[in-house]
Amino acid sequence: DQQVKQNSPSLSVQEGRISILNCDYTNSMFDYFLWYKKYPAEGPTFLISISSIKDKNEDGRFTVFLNKSAKHLSLHIVPSQPGDSAVYFCAAGTGTSYGKLTFGQGTILTVHP
Amino acid sequence: NAGVMQNPRHLVRRRGQEARLRCSPMKGHSHVYWYRQLPEEGLKFMVYLQKENIIDESGMPKERFSAEFPKEGPSILRIQQVVRGDSAAYFCASSPGTGADYEQYFGPGTRLTVT
Numbered sequence: 001d002q003q004v005k006q007n008s009p010s011l012s013v014q015e016g017r018i019s020i021l022n023c024d025y026t027n028s029m030f031d032y033f034l035w036y037k038k039y040p041a042e043g044p045t046f047l048i049s050i051s052s053i054k055d056k057n058e059d060g061r062f063t064v065f066l067n068k069s070a071k072h073l074s075l076h077i078v079p080s081q082p083g084d085s086a087v088y089f090c091a092a093g094t095g096t097s098y099g100k101l102t103f104g105q106g107t108i109l110t111v112h113p
Numbered sequence: 114n115a116g117v118m119q120n121p122r123h124l125v126r127r128r129g130q131e132a133r134l135r136c137s138p139m140k141g142h143s144h145v146y147w148y149r150q151l152p153e154e155g156l157k158f159m160v161y162l163q164k165e166n167i168i169d170e171s172g173m174p175k176e177r178f179s180a181e182f183p184k185e186g187p188s189i190l191r192i193q194q195v196v197r198g199d200s201a202a203y204f205c206a207s208s209p210g211t212g213a214d215y216e217q218y219f220g221p222g223t224r225l226t227v228t
Contacts, residue, residue, distance in 0.1 A: 004155075034216070043117070043204050043219030044156070089155055099146055099208070100169055101217065103155035 003027045004092050006104035013111050019077040021107050023090035026071065030092040034101070035064060035075045038087045047088075048075070080111045115140045117207050117220035118187075125226045132192040132199070134223045138207030144168075145188040146206045146217055147180060156204060162188060163210065195227045 005024045013019045021035075031052040036044035050057040050064045050073070057064050063076045077084055087108050091101040118137040126132050138145050144163055148156040161169040162182035173180065177195075182188040192199055202224050206217035 006155075036219075041221070043119075043206075043221045046216055046218060049216060091156075099144060099161040099217075100158045100171070101146075101148075101156075102158065103148075105153075105155045 002105075003030075004090060004102050004104040006088075006090060006107050008107050009105070010108040010110070013080045013109065015082055015111055015113050016079045019075075019080045019084065019109055019111065021075045021077075021088050021090075021109065023073050023075075023104050024071060025073075025092055027092070027094075027102075028071070029094045030102075031095050032093050033064070033066060033073050034091045034093075035062075036089045036091060036103075037084075038089060038106070044089060077109075080109075082111045082113050085109055085111050117142075117205055117218055119203075119205050119220035119223050121223060122221060123224050123226070125228060126195045127228055128196055129194050132195050132225055134190040134192075134203050134205075134225070136188040136190070136205030136207075136220060138188070138205075139218055142207035142209050142218070144208045144210040145182050146208075147188075147190050148204045148206065148219075150202045150204065150222075152201075159190070192225075195225070197227050200225055200227045 034049040035047040038044045048059050048062045066073045087106045089106045090104045093101050147159040150156045158172040160180045177193045179191045202222045204222045206219045208217045
C-alpha cells in the first residue's frame, strides 16, 4: 500500500532552469509534508516542509506547493545547480502519529552544467 | 559535528548471526526513529522511541527485530538470526521532541550485508 508516490524515477534539467519534482498521496489524514535530499552513501537531509493549513512555503531557491484537493505536492528548485543533483524524497506524516513519516520512492534529479 | 551519529557504517554478518546497530541522536534531541531502505525503494518507518519508551513500533517485523533507547547511551536496533532479506541501509533520525517532531534529522546510515 504505497500511500506516498513519486511517479517519476528520474528528472534531468539544465543548469539555471527550474526543476519540478512531484509527489502524490492517498491518505487524507496526512497533515504535514516534507522534502528530503539524499546523496549516495549519506543520510537524507531535510530541505523544506509544509503543513496542510498552507498551500505554499518558500525557502531560498526551494518552494513547496501543496494542493490538498488533488492530494498533490511539488518541489520547485529555481535556479537549478549541478550541486542539486541527488535523490529527492517526499515524506508525509499525521498529527496523531508524530514521528512516523511515510516516504515516497524517490526521484533522481540530475542537473547538467 | 553534533549531528546524528550511527555506527558501524558498514556491517557484514553471516546468516544466523546477530546484528547490532547504534544511533546517537543530535545533542538536545530526545526522540529517535529507525527507518530501513531496501535497494531501489524509499525509506520505511520501523520504530519511534523516546528515552526508555517505545512509542510506535508499527513498522517493526514481528520477529527477530527489537529496539531500545536506554536512559544512558545510544539507541540500539538489534536483529537476531539475520537472513539475506535483512540486507539494507538502516537509518536513524532524531528530533527535539518539542513540537516540530516531523522535522527529523538523519544519520549517515548503517549498511547491513548478510552473506
